[in-house]
Amino acid sequence: MGLSTAYSPPGSRLVTTPLAAGAALRRSVQLLLPRRAPLATVRCSVDAAKQVQEGAATVAAEKPASRKGFGVFSTIYDLKADSEHCKSKSWKKLVSIAVSGAAGMISNHLLFKLASGEVFGQDQPIALKLLGSERSFQALEGVAMELEDSLYPLLREVSIGMDPYEVFEDIDWALLIGAKPRGPGMERAALLDINGQIYADQGKALNAVASRNVKVIVVGNPCNTNALICMKNAPNIPAKNFHALTRLDENRAKCQLALKAGVFYDKVSNMTIWGNHSTTQVPDFLNAKIDGRPAKEVIKDTKWLEEEFTLTVQNRGGVLIQKWGRSSAASTAVSIVDAIRSLVTPTPEGDWFSSGVSFDPFKLFVVLFWCFSEGKIENKTQVYTTGNPYGIAEDTVFSMPCRSKGDGDYELATDVLMDDFLWERIKKTEAELIAEKKCVAHLTGEGIAFCDLPEDTMLPGEM
Numbered sequence: 115m116g117l118s119t120a121y122s123p124p125g126s127r128l129v130t131t132p133l134a135a136g137a138a139l140r141r142s143v144q145l146l147l148p149r150r151a152p153l154a155t156v157r158c159s160v161d162a163a164k165q166v167q168e169g170a171a172t173v174a175a176e177k178p179a180s181r182k183g184f185g186v187f188s189t190i191y192d193l194k195a196d197s198e199h200c201k202s203k204s205w206k207k208l209v210s211i212a213v214s215g216a217a218g219m220i221s222n223h224l225l226f227k228l229a230s231g232e233v234f235g236q237d238q239p240i241a242l243k244l245l246g247s248e249r250s251f252q253a254l255e256g257v258a259m260e261l262e263d264s265l266y267p268l269l270r271e272v273s274i275g276m277d278p279y280e281v282f283e284d285i286d287w288a289l290l291i292g293a294k295p296r297g298p299g300m301e302r303a304a305l306l307d308i309n310g311q312i313y314a315d316q317g318k319a320l321n322a323v324a325s326r327n328v329k330v331i332v333v334g335n336p337c338n339t340n341a342l343i344c345m346k347n348a349p350n351i352p353a354k355n356f357h358a359l360t361r362l363d364e365n366r367a368k369c370q371l372a373l374k375a376g377v378f379y380d381k382v383s384n385m386t387i388w389g390n391h392s393t394t395q396v397p398d399f400l401n402a403k404i405d406g407r408p409a410k411e412v413i414k415d416t417k418w419l420e421e422e423f424t425l426t427v428q429n430r431g432g433v434l435i436q437k438w439g440r441s442s443a444a445s446t447a448v449s450i451v452d453a454i455r456s457l458v459t460p461t462p463e464g465d466w467f468s469s470g471v472s473f474d475p476f477k478l479f480v481v482l483f484w485c486f487s488e489g490k491i492e493n494k495t496q497v498y499t500t501g502n503p504y505g506i507a508e509d510t511v512f513s514m515p516c517r518s519k520g521d522g523d524y525e526l527a528t529d530v531l532m533d534d535f536l537w538e539r540i541k542k543t544e545a546e547l548i549a550e551k552k553c554v555a556h557l558t559g560e561g562i563a564f565c566d567l568p569e570d571t572m573l574p575g576e577m
Protein backbone atom coordinates (compact mmCIF):
# COMPACT_ATOMS: atom_id res chain seq x y z
CA MET A 115 0.00 0.00 0.00
CA GLY A 116 1.53 3.29 -1.11
CA LEU A 117 1.84 6.21 1.23
CA SER A 118 -0.72 8.20 -0.68
CA THR A 119 -3.37 5.51 -0.55
CA ALA A 120 -6.23 5.99 1.83
CA TYR A 121 -7.39 2.74 3.34
CA SER A 122 -10.56 1.40 1.85
CA PRO A 123 -11.68 -1.71 3.72
CA PRO A 124 -14.20 -4.23 2.47
CA GLY A 125 -16.88 -2.17 4.11
CA SER A 126 -20.01 -2.67 2.03
CA ARG A 127 -21.13 -5.77 3.86
CA LEU A 128 -23.74 -3.98 5.90
CA VAL A 129 -25.36 -2.54 2.82
CA THR A 130 -26.21 -5.89 1.36
CA THR A 131 -26.64 -8.01 4.47
CA PRO A 132 -30.23 -8.57 5.55
CA LEU A 133 -31.27 -7.24 8.91
CA ALA A 134 -29.51 -8.92 11.73
CA ALA A 135 -30.39 -8.76 15.40
CA GLY A 136 -32.90 -5.98 15.93
CA ALA A 137 -31.25 -4.28 18.85
CA ALA A 138 -27.83 -4.16 17.25
CA LEU A 139 -29.31 -2.79 14.10
CA ARG A 140 -31.21 -0.08 15.88
CA ARG A 141 -27.87 1.14 17.18
CA SER A 142 -26.17 0.70 13.81
CA VAL A 143 -28.76 2.74 12.05
CA GLN A 144 -28.05 5.60 14.38
CA LEU A 145 -24.49 5.49 13.19
CA LEU A 146 -25.24 5.78 9.54
CA LEU A 147 -26.16 9.04 7.96
CA PRO A 148 -25.68 10.34 4.46
CA ARG A 149 -22.40 12.13 4.02
CA ARG A 150 -22.75 15.89 4.42
CA ALA A 151 -26.51 15.74 4.00
CA PRO A 152 -28.74 17.84 6.24
CA LEU A 153 -28.98 15.65 9.27
CA ALA A 154 -32.28 14.67 10.74
CA THR A 155 -32.74 11.53 12.73
CA VAL A 156 -33.38 8.95 14.47
CA ARG A 157 -34.63 6.68 17.12
CA CYS A 158 -35.96 4.01 14.85
CA SER A 159 -37.94 0.86 15.10
CA VAL A 160 -36.60 -2.20 13.34
CA ASP A 161 -39.13 -1.58 10.56
CA ALA A 162 -37.79 1.86 9.99
CA ALA A 163 -34.28 0.52 10.15
CA LYS A 164 -35.12 -1.91 7.40
CA GLN A 165 -36.37 0.91 5.21
CA VAL A 166 -33.24 2.85 5.90
CA GLN A 167 -31.14 -0.10 4.94
CA GLU A 168 -33.01 -0.53 1.70
CA GLY A 169 -32.42 3.13 0.98
CA ALA A 170 -28.77 2.61 1.70
CA ALA A 171 -28.55 -0.22 -0.75
CA THR A 172 -29.91 2.09 -3.42
CA VAL A 173 -27.48 4.88 -2.69
CA ALA A 174 -24.57 2.53 -2.42
CA ALA A 175 -25.46 0.89 -5.71
CA GLU A 176 -25.53 4.26 -7.44
CA LYS A 177 -22.26 5.45 -5.97
CA PRO A 178 -20.28 2.35 -5.09
CA ALA A 179 -16.92 4.05 -4.56
CA SER A 180 -18.11 7.26 -2.97
CA ARG A 181 -17.17 6.45 0.63
CA LYS A 182 -13.80 5.67 2.09
CA GLY A 183 -15.05 5.03 5.57
CA PHE A 184 -13.71 2.28 7.75
CA GLY A 185 -15.87 -0.81 8.18
CA VAL A 186 -19.37 0.07 9.33
CA PHE A 187 -18.70 3.72 8.53
CA SER A 188 -18.43 2.98 4.80
CA THR A 189 -22.13 2.34 4.55
CA ILE A 190 -24.41 5.08 3.26
CA TYR A 191 -28.00 5.22 4.38
CA ASP A 192 -30.69 7.47 3.06
CA LEU A 193 -32.67 8.45 6.10
CA LYS A 194 -35.20 10.61 4.31
CA ALA A 195 -37.62 7.72 4.14
CA ASP A 196 -37.26 7.44 7.83
CA SER A 197 -38.94 10.55 9.04
CA GLU A 198 -42.46 9.16 9.14
CA HIS A 199 -41.35 6.21 11.24
CA CYS A 200 -38.91 7.79 13.61
CA LYS A 201 -39.11 10.19 16.42
CA SER A 202 -36.85 12.63 14.66
CA LYS A 203 -34.72 15.38 16.12
CA SER A 204 -32.62 18.11 14.60
CA TRP A 205 -28.93 17.64 14.21
CA LYS A 206 -26.27 20.17 13.42
CA LYS A 207 -24.20 20.00 10.26
CA LEU A 208 -21.51 17.33 10.46
CA VAL A 209 -18.19 18.54 11.86
CA SER A 210 -15.17 16.89 10.30
CA ILE A 211 -12.13 16.40 12.52
CA ALA A 212 -8.73 15.11 11.43
CA VAL A 213 -6.37 13.66 14.02
CA SER A 214 -2.72 12.87 13.29
CA GLY A 215 -0.71 10.46 15.42
CA ALA A 216 -4.09 8.82 15.78
CA ALA A 217 -2.66 5.49 16.90
CA GLY A 218 -0.62 7.12 19.66
CA MET A 219 -1.21 7.35 23.40
CA ILE A 220 -2.90 10.77 23.51
CA SER A 221 -5.24 9.96 20.65
CA ASN A 222 -6.26 6.74 22.34
CA HIS A 223 -7.95 8.88 24.98
CA LEU A 224 -8.97 11.78 22.81
CA LEU A 225 -10.80 9.98 20.02
CA PHE A 226 -13.30 8.42 22.40
CA LYS A 227 -13.98 11.75 24.06
CA LEU A 228 -14.64 13.33 20.67
CA ALA A 229 -16.91 10.47 19.62
CA SER A 230 -18.90 10.53 22.86
CA GLY A 231 -20.13 14.08 22.29
CA GLU A 232 -18.46 15.55 25.37
CA VAL A 233 -16.42 17.95 23.25
CA PHE A 234 -18.75 19.39 20.64
CA GLY A 235 -22.05 18.63 22.32
CA GLN A 236 -24.72 15.96 22.31
CA ASP A 237 -26.46 17.33 19.20
CA GLN A 238 -23.31 17.55 17.10
CA PRO A 239 -22.56 14.64 14.75
CA ILE A 240 -18.90 14.26 13.87
CA ALA A 241 -16.64 12.61 11.34
CA LEU A 242 -13.20 11.42 12.43
CA LYS A 243 -10.44 11.25 9.87
CA LEU A 244 -7.41 9.50 11.26
CA LEU A 245 -3.97 10.13 9.85
CA GLY A 246 -1.33 7.43 10.27
CA SER A 247 1.72 6.06 8.55
CA GLU A 248 3.10 2.70 7.34
CA ARG A 249 4.53 2.41 10.84
CA SER A 250 1.21 2.77 12.61
CA PHE A 251 -1.29 1.50 10.10
CA GLN A 252 -2.22 -1.78 11.74
CA ALA A 253 -2.67 -0.02 15.05
CA LEU A 254 -4.83 2.56 13.33
CA GLU A 255 -7.09 -0.20 12.04
CA GLY A 256 -7.34 -1.40 15.64
CA VAL A 257 -8.35 2.09 16.77
CA ALA A 258 -11.01 2.29 14.06
CA MET A 259 -12.33 -1.15 15.05
CA GLU A 260 -12.68 0.01 18.65
CA LEU A 261 -14.56 3.09 17.46
CA GLU A 262 -16.88 0.84 15.43
CA ASP A 263 -17.52 -1.38 18.41
CA SER A 264 -18.33 1.57 20.66
CA LEU A 265 -21.55 2.34 18.73
CA TYR A 266 -21.37 6.06 19.44
CA PRO A 267 -24.58 7.62 18.06
CA LEU A 268 -22.88 10.90 17.16
CA LEU A 269 -19.96 9.32 15.32
CA ARG A 270 -21.11 9.24 11.71
CA GLU A 271 -17.94 8.67 9.78
CA VAL A 272 -14.51 7.24 10.48
CA SER A 273 -11.82 6.95 7.87
CA ILE A 274 -8.15 6.17 8.12
CA GLY A 275 -5.40 7.12 5.74
CA MET A 276 -1.74 7.85 5.28
CA ASP A 277 -1.94 10.77 2.89
CA PRO A 278 -2.65 14.14 4.55
CA TYR A 279 -3.98 15.48 1.24
CA GLU A 280 -6.77 12.90 1.45
CA VAL A 281 -7.29 12.90 5.20
CA PHE A 282 -7.47 16.70 5.50
CA GLU A 283 -9.99 17.18 2.69
CA ASP A 284 -12.69 19.67 3.80
CA ILE A 285 -11.91 19.23 7.49
CA ASP A 286 -13.13 21.76 10.04
CA TRP A 287 -10.60 20.85 12.75
CA ALA A 288 -7.08 19.46 12.61
CA LEU A 289 -5.73 18.03 15.85
CA LEU A 290 -2.08 17.44 15.02
CA ILE A 291 -0.60 15.09 17.59
CA GLY A 292 1.81 12.88 15.64
CA ALA A 293 5.48 13.66 16.19
CA LYS A 294 8.71 11.79 16.72
CA PRO A 295 9.58 11.64 20.40
CA ARG A 296 13.01 12.90 21.37
CA GLY A 297 15.18 9.84 22.01
CA PRO A 298 18.29 9.41 24.20
CA GLY A 299 21.22 11.47 22.98
CA MET A 300 19.16 13.26 20.36
CA GLU A 301 19.83 16.97 19.91
CA ARG A 302 16.82 19.26 20.24
CA ALA A 303 17.80 20.87 16.94
CA ALA A 304 17.47 17.48 15.23
CA LEU A 305 14.03 17.02 16.76
CA LEU A 306 13.01 20.46 15.55
CA ASP A 307 14.12 19.54 12.06
CA ILE A 308 12.47 16.09 11.90
CA ASN A 309 9.16 17.15 13.39
CA GLY A 310 9.29 20.48 11.60
CA GLN A 311 9.37 18.62 8.30
CA ILE A 312 6.24 16.67 9.30
CA TYR A 313 4.45 19.92 10.15
CA ALA A 314 5.62 21.67 6.97
CA ASP A 315 4.13 18.84 4.91
CA GLN A 316 0.90 18.87 6.89
CA GLY A 317 0.65 22.66 6.59
CA LYS A 318 0.91 22.37 2.81
CA ALA A 319 -1.77 19.70 2.78
CA LEU A 320 -4.08 21.82 4.96
CA ASN A 321 -3.50 24.75 2.65
CA ALA A 322 -4.45 22.68 -0.36
CA VAL A 323 -7.51 20.79 0.80
CA ALA A 324 -8.86 21.75 4.24
CA SER A 325 -11.81 24.06 4.87
CA ARG A 326 -10.59 27.65 4.59
CA ASN A 327 -11.70 28.20 8.16
CA VAL A 328 -10.13 25.05 9.60
CA LYS A 329 -8.98 25.37 13.21
CA VAL A 330 -5.63 23.74 13.84
CA ILE A 331 -4.37 22.65 17.26
CA VAL A 332 -0.76 21.45 17.29
CA VAL A 333 0.13 19.09 20.13
CA GLY A 334 3.22 17.26 18.83
CA ASN A 335 6.39 18.72 20.32
CA PRO A 336 7.97 21.17 20.12
CA CYS A 337 4.40 22.33 19.60
CA ASN A 338 4.86 26.12 19.36
CA THR A 339 7.45 25.93 16.62
CA ASN A 340 5.65 23.06 14.89
CA ALA A 341 2.54 25.26 14.85
CA LEU A 342 4.54 28.15 13.41
CA ILE A 343 5.91 25.93 10.63
CA CYS A 344 2.46 24.54 9.89
CA MET A 345 1.00 28.05 9.74
CA LYS A 346 3.75 29.37 7.46
CA ASN A 347 3.14 26.53 5.04
CA ALA A 348 -0.58 27.26 4.90
CA PRO A 349 -0.76 30.88 3.71
CA ASN A 350 -4.37 30.55 2.56
CA ILE A 351 -5.61 29.74 6.04
CA PRO A 352 -5.84 32.64 8.53
CA ALA A 353 -2.79 32.65 10.84
CA LYS A 354 -5.20 33.15 13.71
CA ASN A 355 -6.58 29.67 13.23
CA PHE A 356 -3.37 27.97 14.37
CA HIS A 357 -2.90 27.06 18.02
CA ALA A 358 -0.15 25.32 19.98
CA LEU A 359 -1.49 23.39 22.95
CA THR A 360 -0.52 25.03 26.24
CA ARG A 361 -3.77 24.19 27.96
CA LEU A 362 -2.22 21.26 29.79
CA ASP A 363 0.23 23.71 31.38
CA GLU A 364 -2.66 26.00 32.34
CA ASN A 365 -4.49 23.09 33.96
CA ARG A 366 -1.34 22.03 35.80
CA ALA A 367 -0.84 25.57 37.09
CA LYS A 368 -4.45 25.84 38.28
CA CYS A 369 -4.07 22.59 40.14
CA GLN A 370 -0.94 23.78 41.98
CA LEU A 371 -2.49 27.12 42.99
CA ALA A 372 -5.62 25.35 44.23
CA LEU A 373 -3.53 22.93 46.25
CA LYS A 374 -1.55 25.71 47.90
CA ALA A 375 -4.64 27.84 48.59
CA GLY A 376 -6.61 24.86 49.92
CA VAL A 377 -9.49 25.34 47.50
CA PHE A 378 -10.98 23.19 44.81
CA TYR A 379 -9.43 23.88 41.42
CA ASP A 380 -12.58 25.29 39.87
CA LYS A 381 -11.98 28.36 42.03
CA VAL A 382 -8.85 29.28 40.04
CA SER A 383 -9.36 31.52 37.01
CA ASN A 384 -7.43 33.88 34.71
CA MET A 385 -4.51 31.48 34.55
CA THR A 386 -2.15 32.44 31.77
CA ILE A 387 0.75 30.41 30.51
CA TRP A 388 3.02 32.74 28.58
CA GLY A 389 5.35 31.62 25.82
CA ASN A 390 6.69 28.24 24.90
CA HIS A 391 5.39 24.81 25.88
CA SER A 392 8.81 24.05 27.35
CA THR A 393 10.61 24.49 30.63
CA THR A 394 10.86 28.24 29.96
CA GLN A 395 7.08 28.63 29.99
CA VAL A 396 5.77 31.27 32.39
CA PRO A 397 2.83 30.36 34.62
CA ASP A 398 1.47 33.80 35.50
CA PHE A 399 0.52 34.13 39.18
CA LEU A 400 0.32 37.94 38.93
CA ASN A 401 -2.91 37.88 36.93
CA ALA A 402 -4.33 34.58 38.21
CA LYS A 403 -7.34 34.73 40.51
CA ILE A 404 -8.50 32.45 43.28
CA ASP A 405 -12.17 32.75 44.12
CA GLY A 406 -12.21 36.04 42.21
CA ARG A 407 -9.32 37.57 44.19
CA PRO A 408 -5.74 38.07 42.95
CA ALA A 409 -3.77 34.89 43.64
CA LYS A 410 -1.05 36.98 45.34
CA GLU A 411 -3.60 38.21 47.86
CA VAL A 412 -4.69 34.68 48.68
CA ILE A 413 -1.22 33.11 48.61
CA LYS A 414 1.03 35.61 50.34
CA ASP A 415 4.12 33.44 50.04
CA THR A 416 5.77 35.24 47.10
CA LYS A 417 8.91 33.11 47.32
CA TRP A 418 6.76 29.99 46.83
CA LEU A 419 5.00 31.56 43.86
CA GLU A 420 8.21 32.70 42.19
CA GLU A 421 10.21 29.55 42.81
CA GLU A 422 8.37 26.37 43.74
CA PHE A 423 5.13 27.04 41.89
CA THR A 424 6.88 28.18 38.73
CA LEU A 425 9.34 25.27 38.67
CA THR A 426 6.67 22.70 39.50
CA VAL A 427 4.53 23.73 36.55
CA GLN A 428 7.50 23.99 34.18
CA ASN A 429 8.75 20.52 35.13
CA ARG A 430 5.47 18.71 35.71
CA GLY A 431 5.73 16.81 32.44
CA GLY A 432 9.20 15.52 33.32
CA VAL A 433 8.19 14.39 36.80
CA LEU A 434 5.27 12.56 35.31
CA ILE A 435 7.50 10.77 32.81
CA GLN A 436 9.70 9.62 35.66
CA LYS A 437 6.68 8.16 37.45
CA TRP A 438 4.84 6.70 34.48
CA GLY A 439 7.68 5.87 32.12
CA ARG A 440 5.88 7.76 29.37
CA SER A 441 4.54 11.27 28.87
CA SER A 442 1.12 12.55 29.93
CA ALA A 443 -1.52 11.13 27.68
CA ALA A 444 -4.90 11.16 29.47
CA SER A 445 -4.47 14.65 30.92
CA THR A 446 -3.18 15.89 27.57
CA ALA A 447 -6.30 14.54 25.88
CA VAL A 448 -8.44 16.28 28.52
CA SER A 449 -6.58 19.52 27.88
CA ILE A 450 -7.17 19.22 24.12
CA VAL A 451 -10.88 18.85 24.93
CA ASP A 452 -10.65 21.95 27.12
CA ALA A 453 -8.85 23.86 24.38
CA ILE A 454 -11.53 23.03 21.81
CA ARG A 455 -14.36 23.76 24.23
CA SER A 456 -12.82 27.14 25.01
CA LEU A 457 -13.17 28.03 21.34
CA VAL A 458 -16.68 26.67 20.80
CA THR A 459 -18.26 28.01 23.97
CA PRO A 460 -18.17 31.61 25.23
CA THR A 461 -15.46 32.38 27.78
CA PRO A 462 -17.01 33.06 31.19
CA GLU A 463 -17.22 36.80 31.87
CA GLY A 464 -13.88 38.22 32.99
CA ASP A 465 -11.98 34.95 32.61
CA TRP A 466 -9.63 33.84 29.82
CA PHE A 467 -7.75 30.75 28.67
CA SER A 468 -4.23 30.16 27.41
CA SER A 469 -3.34 29.14 23.91
CA GLY A 470 -0.22 29.35 21.79
CA VAL A 471 -1.23 31.78 19.06
CA SER A 472 0.38 34.24 16.74
CA PHE A 473 -0.25 37.95 16.51
CA ASP A 474 -2.43 39.17 13.70
CA PRO A 475 -1.02 42.62 12.82
CA PHE A 476 -4.33 44.05 11.57
CA LYS A 477 -6.32 42.87 14.57
CA LEU A 478 -3.58 44.18 16.83
CA PHE A 479 -3.82 47.58 15.26
CA VAL A 480 -7.56 47.60 15.95
CA VAL A 481 -7.07 46.41 19.53
CA LEU A 482 -4.33 48.94 20.19
CA PHE A 483 -6.35 51.77 18.69
CA TRP A 484 -9.24 50.80 20.94
CA CYS A 485 -7.01 50.51 24.01
CA PHE A 486 -5.50 53.94 23.48
CA SER A 487 -8.76 55.65 22.61
CA GLU A 488 -10.45 54.16 25.67
CA GLY A 489 -7.51 55.08 27.89
CA LYS A 490 -6.95 51.40 28.71
CA ILE A 491 -3.18 51.64 28.32
CA GLU A 492 -1.55 53.95 30.81
CA ASN A 493 1.72 52.57 32.04
CA LYS A 494 4.12 49.69 32.14
CA THR A 495 2.35 47.89 34.93
CA GLN A 496 -0.77 47.67 32.89
CA VAL A 497 0.12 46.58 29.37
CA TYR A 498 3.31 46.70 27.32
CA THR A 499 2.74 48.33 23.99
CA THR A 500 5.74 48.04 21.74
CA GLY A 501 3.96 46.89 18.62
CA ASN A 502 1.40 44.56 20.16
CA PRO A 503 -0.68 44.41 23.34
CA TYR A 504 2.16 42.96 25.38
CA GLY A 505 5.30 43.97 23.49
CA ILE A 506 6.19 40.38 22.68
CA ALA A 507 8.11 39.59 19.50
CA GLU A 508 5.75 39.02 16.63
CA ASP A 509 5.85 36.12 14.22
CA THR A 510 6.19 33.42 16.83
CA VAL A 511 3.50 31.14 18.19
CA PHE A 512 3.36 32.38 21.77
CA SER A 513 1.04 31.29 24.53
CA MET A 514 -1.13 34.21 25.66
CA PRO A 515 -4.47 34.90 27.36
CA CYS A 516 -7.40 34.60 24.97
CA ARG A 517 -11.16 35.01 25.06
CA SER A 518 -13.75 33.55 22.74
CA LYS A 519 -17.37 34.28 21.95
CA GLY A 520 -17.79 30.58 21.27
CA ASP A 521 -17.65 30.90 17.50
CA GLY A 522 -14.29 29.16 17.10
CA ASP A 523 -12.48 32.49 17.01
CA TYR A 524 -10.80 34.39 19.87
CA GLU A 525 -9.34 37.74 20.88
CA LEU A 526 -6.31 38.41 23.02
CA ALA A 527 -7.16 39.61 26.52
CA THR A 528 -5.68 43.07 27.02
CA ASP A 529 -6.65 43.66 30.64
CA VAL A 530 -3.50 42.03 31.99
CA LEU A 531 -1.01 43.29 34.53
CA MET A 532 2.73 43.09 34.04
CA ASP A 533 5.57 43.47 36.53
CA ASP A 534 9.33 43.05 36.29
CA PHE A 535 9.34 39.41 37.43
CA LEU A 536 6.78 38.41 34.84
CA TRP A 537 8.36 40.50 32.11
CA GLU A 538 11.86 39.05 32.64
CA ARG A 539 10.54 35.54 32.35
CA ILE A 540 8.46 36.38 29.30
CA LYS A 541 11.64 37.68 27.65
CA LYS A 542 13.40 34.38 28.40
CA THR A 543 10.72 32.20 26.84
CA GLU A 544 10.50 34.65 23.94
CA ALA A 545 14.27 34.30 23.34
CA GLU A 546 13.86 30.54 23.24
CA LEU A 547 11.06 30.75 20.68
CA ILE A 548 13.06 33.14 18.50
CA ALA A 549 16.04 30.75 18.63
CA GLU A 550 13.77 27.81 17.70
CA LYS A 551 12.39 29.84 14.83
CA LYS A 552 15.88 30.46 13.46
CA CYS A 553 16.53 26.70 13.58
CA VAL A 554 13.64 26.05 11.23
CA ALA A 555 14.02 28.99 8.83
CA HIS A 556 14.42 26.47 5.98
CA LEU A 557 10.93 25.15 6.76
CA THR A 558 9.16 28.49 7.10
CA GLY A 559 10.50 30.03 3.88
CA GLU A 560 12.71 32.45 5.78
CA GLY A 561 16.09 31.47 4.38
CA ILE A 562 18.92 29.41 5.77
CA ALA A 563 18.49 27.85 9.19
CA PHE A 564 20.89 28.77 11.95
CA CYS A 565 20.54 26.82 15.15
CA ASP A 566 21.90 28.28 18.37
CA LEU A 567 19.48 27.17 21.06
CA PRO A 568 19.87 28.36 24.66
CA GLU A 569 21.63 25.63 26.63
CA ASP A 570 18.84 24.91 29.05
CA THR A 571 16.21 24.56 26.35
CA MET A 572 14.07 21.54 27.15
CA LEU A 573 10.67 20.09 26.44
CA PRO A 574 8.39 19.85 29.46
CA GLY A 575 8.97 16.12 29.52
CA GLU A 576 12.73 16.45 29.81
CA MET A 577 14.57 17.13 33.03
Ligand SMILES: NC(=O)C1=CN([C@@H]2O[C@H](COP(=O)(O)OP(=O)(O)OC[C@H]3O[C@@H](n4cnc5c(N)ncnc54)[C@H](OP(=O)(O)O)[C@@H]3O)[C@@H](O)[C@H]2O)C=CC1
Binds near residue numbers: 361
Ligand atom coordinates in the same frame (compact mmCIF):
# COMPACT_ATOMS: atom_id res chain seq x y z
N1 LIG B 1 1.57 20.09 23.94
C1 LIG B 1 1.41 19.32 25.00
O1 LIG B 1 0.88 19.74 26.03
C2 LIG B 1 1.89 17.89 24.98
C3 LIG B 1 2.49 17.38 23.88
N2 LIG B 1 2.90 16.08 23.84
C4 LIG B 1 3.49 15.62 22.60
O2 LIG B 1 2.50 14.95 21.83
C5 LIG B 1 3.11 14.07 20.92
C6 LIG B 1 2.40 12.72 20.90
O3 LIG B 1 2.43 12.11 22.17
P1 LIG B 1 1.88 10.62 22.36
O4 LIG B 1 0.58 10.44 21.72
O5 LIG B 1 2.03 10.28 23.79
O6 LIG B 1 2.99 9.85 21.55
P2 LIG B 1 3.00 8.38 20.92
O7 LIG B 1 4.44 8.02 20.80
O8 LIG B 1 2.07 7.48 21.63
O9 LIG B 1 2.39 8.64 19.46
C7 LIG B 1 2.98 9.56 18.65
C8 LIG B 1 2.62 9.31 17.21
O10 LIG B 1 3.49 10.13 16.49
C9 LIG B 1 3.69 9.58 15.22
N3 LIG B 1 5.03 9.79 14.70
C10 LIG B 1 5.31 10.69 13.74
N4 LIG B 1 6.60 10.61 13.40
C11 LIG B 1 7.16 9.66 14.16
C12 LIG B 1 8.46 9.13 14.23
N5 LIG B 1 9.47 9.57 13.44
N6 LIG B 1 8.68 8.15 15.12
C13 LIG B 1 7.70 7.69 15.92
N7 LIG B 1 6.43 8.16 15.88
C14 LIG B 1 6.17 9.14 14.99
C15 LIG B 1 3.31 8.13 15.32
O11 LIG B 1 2.19 7.98 14.49
P3 LIG B 1 2.32 7.71 12.94
O12 LIG B 1 3.28 6.59 12.76
O13 LIG B 1 0.93 7.36 12.60
O14 LIG B 1 2.79 8.97 12.31
C16 LIG B 1 2.89 7.90 16.75
O15 LIG B 1 1.73 7.13 16.86
C17 LIG B 1 4.58 14.01 21.34
O16 LIG B 1 5.29 14.88 20.48
C18 LIG B 1 4.57 14.58 22.76
O17 LIG B 1 5.82 15.14 23.08
C19 LIG B 1 2.69 15.23 24.89
C20 LIG B 1 2.10 15.71 26.04
C21 LIG B 1 1.69 17.08 26.18
Ligand SMILES: O=C([O-])CC(=O)C(=O)O
Binds near residue numbers: 335362573574576
Ligand atom coordinates in the same frame (compact mmCIF):
# COMPACT_ATOMS: atom_id res chain seq x y z
O1 LIG C 1 7.72 16.48 26.64
C1 LIG C 1 6.75 15.71 26.43
O2 LIG C 1 6.70 14.88 25.50
C2 LIG C 1 5.57 15.77 27.34
C3 LIG C 1 4.97 17.11 27.42
O3 LIG C 1 4.99 17.92 26.52
C4 LIG C 1 4.30 17.44 28.68
O4 LIG C 1 4.09 16.56 29.52
O5 LIG C 1 3.94 18.61 28.84
